[in-house]
Amino acid sequence: MKEQTSVYHLEAFGGLDLLQARYYKQNFSRHAHETFCIGVIEEGAQRFYRTGGDHVAPKGDIILVNADDVHTGSSGMDSGWSYRAIYPHPNLLCSLSRDFSKPEGSIPWFPDAVIHDPGLATQLLMVFNLLTQEGNGLLKETLLLSSLAWLTMRHGKTKTIGNDFQRAETNMVMLKDFMDSYPERDVSLMQLADMAKLSPWHFLRQFKKTVGITPHAYLVQARLRKSKKLLLQGISISNVATLCGFSDQSHFHRHFKNAMGFTPGEYAHSARKS
Template sequence: MWQQENVKEKIQFFRLEEFNGLEMLKASYRKQVFSRHVHETFCIGVIEEGAQRFYRTGAEHIAPKGDIILVNSDEIHTGSAAVATGWSYQAIYPSPDLLRSLSRDLKYADGSIPWFPSAVVHDPGLSEQLRLMFNLLSQKSNTLFKETMLLSSLSWLMMNYGKTRITAQKLPSAEKQILLAKEYIDAHAETDVSLNRLAEMVQLSPWHFLRQFKEIFGVTPHVYLIFARLRMARKLLLDGHSILNVAIRCGFADQSHFNRHFKNALGITPGMFVRSLQTA
């Protein structure tokens, strides 16, 4: 666990190795503005004070005190204060694999990864259960109770607010081409790839490619490149690489540039992330 505190903000970040590296955040933000970003994990949070404004699923949402925030894996979202006093919340970031394993024992007969259609849920009973779970997870003991609360809370959430993901239909040829460009970015996030190069790969003009990419994925290729670099950076930090080395290897201009993008997307600095690994 790592903690940072000042007059305006208090941030505690946990990485729970006993739950396969499950991440948890307790934070109070006043001025923090999360840029558009994605997580490979889900985000399940409860607003404890104030209110949060955020973009998800093509619309703006406001979550007041006591409400639950739900963000699906790989779903573009933002975050900022909805009131002058900011917001405080607790959240966990379960992996798709964790929810898939639970889905096999619930209503998802095929063991598929669930999808939460609602960005904000008002359920006082579940909110209280999640808060109890958050507090338990931050403790060093009570392993059996923690495991029980985690699984029961996630199961209840999935049973009442989760849906089965609809299997994607066969993609049109044009979308397949754009997907190839996305996969190229994922595989070569550290490179300084140009718009012309990506457009040539899929045999489109740069302008047409730019429009098609944003229409399909909700962001420009440049913004998606930042997403891919941050995913790569997290993996390298987990493997023990230094922050400076990670910044260079992932294609960021310098360490300051890397720090800014990391904080804007995740709410913590790379240094806080690394220190949480050292104290886990």
């Protein structure tokens, strides 16, 4: 009943992370990625929340999490679950859509968190397996991009939002950009509310409604995103914890494992493997 994870960081495809994992007790905290998550359940079932509701993905189904979607993850069965997943940047998916409709392309939005598409699931697993192997660069690129194009055309949509939400989102984007730029700062609620020109209480409510998590939870995610970049540069885990604003290394380790499903050390090792 030992949990196992293998994480790979590929410099190709704009810096692509790939995860192969077997979990029993792992319980992902509410978090979000700046990337998409596209995975296939190989054994068992995964239960997870994705902005909008709770879902269960059984063996053979594809899980889809949009970039910046708040989500969780845990086992849907006593026997746990295993899956493989990739985390492509929105820019990669946008580049694929240039020939679909708009010349400049557009970032897709996947309305369904779980899809049953056996043919595509089989192809994705084949691609995930190939990506972890040496060589065959042209074949990897061909299969990955064709699979993502198929996924986008069959299951992707263009997200539309109302004017009121758009105005609120524009306001919150400015605050998110600030925390992304300076995640190590111990910023206060009052400072953020002042920047948004809102009362602290109104700011808290609007931020959570728009982003899906509290400002503090978002700041932790911003710190984790910065930590991944520093780990890939070969900076030690203890220094990364300090540079990203965590109180100590154990605090950093706990947040990283709860959100990513693997440890900072495992992610740093993935950089050496690639």
